[in-house]
Amino acid sequence: MNTAMPSHVPALIAEHIRATRGPEHRVGPFAVGLDGHSDDPMRNFAVPDSGACPTAAEVDALVVFFRQHHKIPRLARRRSVQRR
Secondary structure, eight states: OOOOOOTTHHHHHHHHHHHHHSSOEEETTEEEEOOTTOOOTTTSEEEEOTTOOOOHHHHHHHHHHHHHTTOOOOBOOOOOOOOO
């Protein structure tokens, strides 16, 4: 799906991680939500901080983190949209 995400959504997701899953995991500029009871990629994900521009090395570190926790890497990102 190629749908633009409103700019405030990543912050809401990060807040949801903190509120429902205890202390959030951090990997570089990412808030990471892991479900200790499920390997479902929809329940295990990362979202970049608002305004973050993750480097390739930071994304690689995120993939390593997920693999160390036996999870499938899933990154939710906001696609920039220019209005005309």
